Amino acid sequence: MKMDLASLDENELTDIKGHWAQNYINTLISKGYVKGYPDSTFRPNNNIKRSECVTLINRVLGIEAVSNAEPYFTDVDKSYWAFGDIMAAILNN
Numbered sequence: 001m002k003m004d005l006a007s008l009d010e011n012e013l014t015d016i017k018g019h020w021a022q023n024y025i026n027t028l029i030s031k032g033y034v035k036g037y038p039d040s041t042f043r044p045n046n047n048i049k050r051s052e053c054v055t056l057i058n059r060v061l062g063i064e065a066v067s068n069a070e071p072y073f074t075d076v077d078k079s080y081w082a083f084g085d086i087m088a089a090i091l092n093n
Helices: 022-030 050-061 083-091
Strands: none
16 A cells, blocks of 8 residues: 555546445545555455555554654565565554
């Protein structure tokens, strides 16, 4: 969910039209809580990944991603798209 959708409207997501959660997804996008994938999909039927969940929770709570933290987990490299959100979640406990 790393695509910046600040200017994206609901018609640009190719896979939510007619989905039962379309209105919920659009509301979450408008609030800046969720974003789509780089290919303009949202993938509403996929299971949420842990990194997406952490990012969503941070956004709802207003916790900003950090960029200057040292890696804490061996499986989360600094280049991973959700590194800043994962580190913010553990640093703000």
